[in-house]
Amino acid sequence: MSAENPRLLFRVDPLPLESPRGYLSRVAHEHGYPGPLSIARIAGLQRTNLERNEDAERIAHVLRLEPEEWRAMCYRRVRDEGRYFLRSFCGHSITADALNYGRTRVCPDCLRERPVWWALWDLGLVSACSRHRCYLIDQCPACGRRLRWRRPSMCRCRCGVDLRTVPADPAPQDLLAIQALICQASGVTLTSQAQEDIGAASLAPELERSELGSLLRLVLFAGSIGEEGWLRQKQRPFAATNLSGAKKIGREAAALFSEWPRPFHEALRRMLPAKAEDPSKLNFSHIYGNFYRHLFRVLPAAESAFLRQEFERFVVAEWKGLIRGNHRYFSPSVHAQSHWVCAHDAEKLARTSSNRIMDLVRAEQIDGVFVKVSTRTECWVKRESLSRWIADRDSELACYMLRPEVEQALGIKNITATSIAVAGAIRYVRGPSCDFPADVTYFLREDVKQVLDAFERHAPPLCDFVKPGSLIALRHAVKNFLGRGPGLASVIRAVVKGTLTPVGRTARFRGIMGYLFRLDDLRMYRPLGECPASRESFLNFRESATVLNVKPLVVRALVHHGVFAMVPGHSNGRSKLIPESEVLAFATNYVVASRRGTSGVEISAQDVLRIRIPEAGRGFVVFIPAKTKGGTPPRHP
Template structure:
């Protein structure tokens, strides 16, 4: 195909080896994304037409031909196409180097909002890059018009390469992500030095010291299935990622890392159940109590940078139980000291229908009182039998305002979605209360502990809006829509409740027939002004 300039219409000689329109790749741009830009700018149908032989030719020949066509040095092209540079298990990342499994171009993906600019960031080549942190949406892997998989052999970054299809990926509908996934992607974007990040991630305080390669290792570690953890303890070969979608891996890892370190017990419980885990000598010398608790199996297969972050929170799960220190008493002494008043964690878990790791978390939050006791070479947590019996006695929720609702029933009672409801629970506006429910048949009943919410606390929030509500005003929109429209500015449902409590904003009744928070609405401009005034007041020096 003959090259031409789409602007001036000038055509170079047939033997010309250089493109008419060319530019150097941007520092954060993908190599194949840069090649697609050159393809569209010079009027080709596929990047394979730029160099003779296409994209499947020998690597050295391809780089040399591309360098001659664009006048870009071969050394810069090596980094753009993730060259190993002599290392068998090392590739170039947008910030530093990483393992081979961290990048993949087999299934290209795009962000519908970012692709309209015609530039493809290098972070889209990362295997676990499943969402866009700038626009808070999942990446797209298919054409919205014909439904075919995205291919690198296409006429432009935003154009479909299927035969007879002129669809554009920017027309695809954006699917929003949860707060957990958004915070994890913001952390990965900051580590990759991606420009245009809206704000720092909430996970930056805990994981900001890790580079991009270590963050990818940590995500793969906490999302690794238990059967894979039983089979291998090396992060260098993550073939199991090929059997899972990146969206599933990111969603699983974000759920564990979002509420750090309270969710760490879920991950570490799998390590304790793994029989083939090697002995963790570093944990034994640094935290001997933790080493005994995990039966000598821990994080020996993790890089040192990740171990420094994982080990202190694991130790923090133990320290606050009996005061501020870990008290280990001989098991024989505990048996002589009123043995019936204490119960082991495993017996209590069998009675309550819970995992032992959940009881450890309840003891840390002082819902249950317990102490660690040495039992041979192991260290076990013993709980007071009276506390366990009290939980078993609460078989049915109370009535009236003391009635305990499940999380689903509480969301329906308030009329809120899952995201705003989680924000209220994390900020402490809604308090979770554990209660036990009975399941199974009458011959072998089983009691399971579930988190619930007292109805009185939910009625207090609704009455707060009723006292501050006015008649319907002009410009008022439903409460959920007003909060969602300002979510990019950092406004959430907890901020709205605090502003209503302080009298900074006045909700309006827009649907009197509703019986929950759906009946109220807010003026978006008033909410935005009150929120920014509150932020400036908090930021002012005292």
């Protein structure tokens, strides 16, 4: 061994999953040194610098190891994604406070089989050996002093007692299950008995899939927050050197995670107030304390997702208080299934206004409460009560149809359904008047079916209908003179009563619009504006033009010049009507004359009726008397 570059005489091969300090103790024992500090003195290092990354090459040179071999064994500092340093432990990243440097723990049975200090014993939460099913020891039973890693031999206390002869107390099965999970996550091959311990405990399956660092945090959290089936308001303090604390935490964690998730729900349920309180006064932070804070603010989201998921399920099933919008930690499904719902969300569920919801709460038709929050008052309703009210409302709603359904059934378009309903052909209601969804018209299903049956029961033959003549389709009649409102409604009522019967049907138009009627029959139902009670017959412009043997624009010109008086009360979408008596009287007295025909007729100028057509570029039309003053037709030379 050179004085400048000291090295040990031979190499001692490190074992997988061996503690770095245990390896130094084993190397010192193999070379006959009194303890592991001798290796540090040979390397010229202090005992606190043995695992520092910058001194790895020096200590590796002394041990005749490659620097990477020594670094792989050490619990060196590694940088995580956050601002804190973690420690590398057998290829896993764990927090520094998970390591036990102060009070060495050993399993006497393991030392008896093989004098090796395993890295697993350096974890603060490891308190039992899953292989030999016994507790670890951290103090000498003879002298009562705690074990130190700087003792002369790995298997002996400083007082000389052989630790391999110390009897170990058996560990309970629930604790062994937790210890077996930690061993498995560390990379230790489990015995068949250890695997049976895990299966018998029925632990949460997410624990078996967790990485070592996550598993240690979850066990520490569950064990320090639980206490004999309860959840503590504050976590129990824990030091990694405290063996008795590690035993208690392991058993509490096993109790909370076994037969998952029943014990967890029971522990949460015990924290709820025994007596029913005002739902607005129930507070998660006040009831669950540190557990609630750690679950949503401290524990990483990925590793504690199953805990939060079960907590949310418990909240949905058991929590009787309000869940206001500031509970941003809960998923949307929790808000959607909570026992209480605010009026703002209730109006979306009930499809009515929040003011109507509050009126129903005041009328005690829905169970709810009013909560004073700062300067405003919130209304909250019980979801169950709201659901019952909606179910009752929807049972009434089943008797009605929406406008698209009516349009599909009757073959009508746009606002025609509303127009005939307003005119009295179909009974209807508006949404707000019956607590139905607002701004929507609902039509009585019974009336719609009655109208459809009235048209279909006549079963008229299918005809090759082209255009209106002696027969006219209801669609053309609506467009020409009936209109969408009272006229069409009166026709529908007449068909329902049986006083009007369709004589045919065409496939050109859907529903009732394809039924054919006699033109003279439908004329009796045309709307008459301000003269609905008149028994006089009326003609529209097209019909008047047919009688006079002129174009409709000529009739329009005659109305414009005051020759014909139009029936008052005309509205858009309806035909303009002229009394039939006026049209027939004019046809008796006048005939239209062309310019060529009028040049040789012996008629005085005052008897000629010259009508200018208002449309630009249309000129004028000339009417001459149908008979002369002597009662004979005009004579042509």
